[in-house]
Amino acid sequence: MNRPASPRHLFLAFNRLALQGFGGVLAVAQRELVERLGWLTKEEFVETLAIAQVLPGPNVVNLSMMIGDRFFGLRGALAALAGMLAAPAVIVLGLAALYGELARHPMAVNALRGMGAVSAGLILATGIKLLPALKSSPLGRPLALGLAAAAFVLIALLRWPLFQVLALLGGLGMAVAWWRLRR
């Protein structure tokens, strides 16, 4: 595994990935941190994301702080956070100031639809790519895949609130994992 050379390196890496993240940063974060930079394995990425997800706050922002903190403590966490937010904030606020203009152009609206569809595809592909991380789960592959499928159905199709899904499936997964790990 590689590691960042300095907090400045962290800042630049997160800045680079945030600026590529149209419609969300998750897909790019996986590509950059796992595939290009090699700072985390696929399993570590999913594990970190799992914790980021149950904690309150934006997942990818939590993820960036957790990774920054792991390498350089608080300075690393702040460098990663700043990298993630500073440049995109300038861009998005600039767009907000111009929004009245943009919304009047049908071409801009159509372009946004095309970009939105691609972002949806990127996230789907990221999910598929990370599924093999479940292979080494102490739950065993069939149960782990079953829980992932159940989570998809409850959230995407039945539209359960996340909190209930976390309580039900997360609780079940943790109980089984705890039981298996203790033996």
Added chain:
Amino acid sequence: MTVDLFSLFLHFLTLSLLSIGGAITTVPEMHRFLVDRSGWLSDETFTSSIALAQAAPGPNILFVAVLGFNVAGLSGAAAAMAGILLPSSVLTVTATRWARANRESVRVKAFSAGMMPLTLGLIVATGWLLAAPFLRDEAHRWGTLALIATTVVLTLRTRLGLVWMVLAGGVLGALGWV
């Protein structure tokens, strides 16, 4: 209409620890406060602020900055972002350090092993929920479906830069092909 920056900050501060699964889950509460109760934003501005931040590069949490900006300019953006990030960030760093120090404990291992499947299901569900509105729109159903499928295949099979795919999607959309 005067805007009290401190109460803007305080409102987002209280929502921070409730935003499990991302700040997007507290949008109904933000709407109640900013549109219904204080009247600082119109319904339309509220909705377009969120759409804009989602389309722009960067984490989606920046929709909070856009809401703050539309209420009170740059200082509003800063107040809202500071409020939404401060409590959750402190908790995240503290909890992560604790988990790292206790990495070998059965409880911590069981926690992450139990949560991992859920995390993956949630990623795929997010992709699905983002795709669904396009697929319901009859005029654009097949074009966007083809675009989504192509994106999935290219991401899995090639090392093409993701940002190029997004930009290509924008160009195809602007040309009226999808």
